[in-house]
Amino acid sequence: MGKNSAFDLQEFLPYLLNQAAEASSLEFQQLYKDRYGMLRAEWRVLFHLGLYGSMTAGEIGRRAKVHKTKISRAVQRLADRRFITRQKDEADRRVEHLSLTESGHAAYADLSRAARDYDAALSARLTPAEATSLRAMLRKLAQA
Amino acid sequence: MGKNSAFDLQEFLPYLLNQAAEASSLEFQQLYKDRYGMLRAEWRVLFHLGLYGSMTAGEIGRRAKVHKTKISRAVQRLADRRFITRQKDEADRRVEHLSLTESGHAAYADLSRAARDYDAALSARLTPAEATSLRAMLRKLAQA
DNA sequence: TTGTAATAGTTGCTTTTGTAACTAACAAGG
DNA sequence: CCTTGTTAGTTACAAAAGCAACTATTACAA
Numbered sequence: 001m002g003k004n005s006a007f008d009l010q011e012f013l014p015y016l017l018n019q020a021a022e023a024s025s026l027e028f029q030q031l032y033k034d035r036y037g038m039l040r041a042e043w044r045v046l047f048h049l050g051l052y053g054s055m056t057a058g059e060i061g062r063r064a065k066v067h068k069t070k071i072s073r074a075v076q077r078l079a080d081r082r083f084i085t086r087q088k089d090e091a092d093r094r095v096e097h098l099s100l101t102e103s104g105h106a107a108y109a110d111l112s113r114a115a116r117d118y119d120a121a122l123s124a125r126l127t128p129a130e131a132t133s134l135r136a137m138l139r140k141l142a143q144a
Numbered sequence: 145m146g147k148n149s150a151f152d153l154q155e156f157l158p159y160l161l162n163q164a165a166e167a168s169s170l171e172f173q174q175l176y177k178d179r180y181g182m183l184r185a186e187w188r189v190l191f192h193l194g195l196y197g198s199m200t201a202g203e204i205g206r207r208a209k210v211h212k213t214k215i216s217r218a219v220q221r222l223a224d225r226r227f228i229t230r231q232k233d234e235a236d237r238r239v240e241h242l243s244l245t246e247s248g249h250a251a252y253a254d255l256s257r258a259a260r261d262y263d264a265a266l267s268a269r270l271t272p273a274e275a276t277s278l279r280a281m282l283r284k285l286a287q288a
Numbered sequence: 289t290t291g292t293a294a295t296a297g298t299t300g301c302t303t304t305t306g307t308a309a310c311t312a313a314c315a316a317g318g
Numbered sequence: 319c320c321t322t323g324t325t326a327g328t329t330a331c332a333a334a335a336g337c338a339a340c341t342a343t344t345a346c347a348a
Contacts, residue, residue: 012259013168020165072326093314126281138164142167144170202295212298213298239295
């Protein structure tokens with residue numbers, strides 16, 4: 001952060017993190033927005049289901065650290081567009097098990113491929129060792 | 145990003161960047177929100193003015209990569225609350241030169257001190273070498 | 289000139305987010 | 319059984335962000 005006196009915005013970690021996060025998100029966002037009209041919360045729900053199989057809204061929210069109202073609305077839109085199905089739990093009828101439909105799987109397959117490519121392109125700006133250490137550092141910082 | 149087959153969300157750079165950025169922003173956001181009732185865009189305008197002196201709305205927007213409507217509204221709220229003043233340029237009467245009032249300077253001094261402390265606390269989770277390389281990498285990734 | 293394009297900044301309208309209150313279902317002690 | 323508390327998810331309303339159209343001013347070239 002420079003000297004003891006002047007504050008330098010260009011060195012401020014939250015600022016740098018935001019710039020990098022925004023730049024990389026915005027670019028990737030075009031993909032799921034253009035191809036499937038999805039919002040970021042929807043994309044995250046889709047990816048969690050594609051990755052971990054059936055989950056409840058609450059589980060997704062906790063894991064992705066997304067508020068439940070965002071999840072709720074994302075789930076509704078995804079269900080409306082037949083990307084996912086909701087199945088009431090018989091034992092505890094408050095919870096719903098979510099899973100991908102066929103077209104949900106197709107969208108997930110397509111987007112996860114794109115994500116892998118995009119991640120590779122981003123990582124290519126760094127050495128492999130840097131990329132590894134960057135991920136580790138980001139995980140540390142995320143546990144605020 | 146692992147093998148050629150499975151996609152791992154926990155390794156996806158945009159995801160990690162977002163988690164880290166959100167965690168660090170939210171925490172710091174409490175400060176300027178609680179103390180001065182500021183939004184993020186307002187805080188950014190304030191900081192740019194505190195740091196670089198008088199600037200126009202457009203200059204701030206370009207440098208911070210924030211859309212001009214956001215800046216315009218942030219400037220309005222800051223001016224309403226007497227944190228900044230607007231001075232029309234005599235040569236080109238489309239542009240306004242913004243600068244901090246006395247209380248704007250006071251808020252900036254207070255918040256920049258807090259920012260420095262917060263940044264130090266964040267950086268302390270890393271080694272000095274790591275912190276340096278992290279900043280360099282984030283700058284690279286921000287140039288999407 | 290004057291007509292066309294460009295730039296700074298603002299405003300109006302729509303979409304998205306955030307917050308809090310709400311419904312419905314379960315849990316557990318008395 | 320009741321009452322109280324908790325959890326899952328939804329909804330209503332307010333705050334904020336995004337987008338496009340708009341005003342005012344300057345630039346510049348025919």
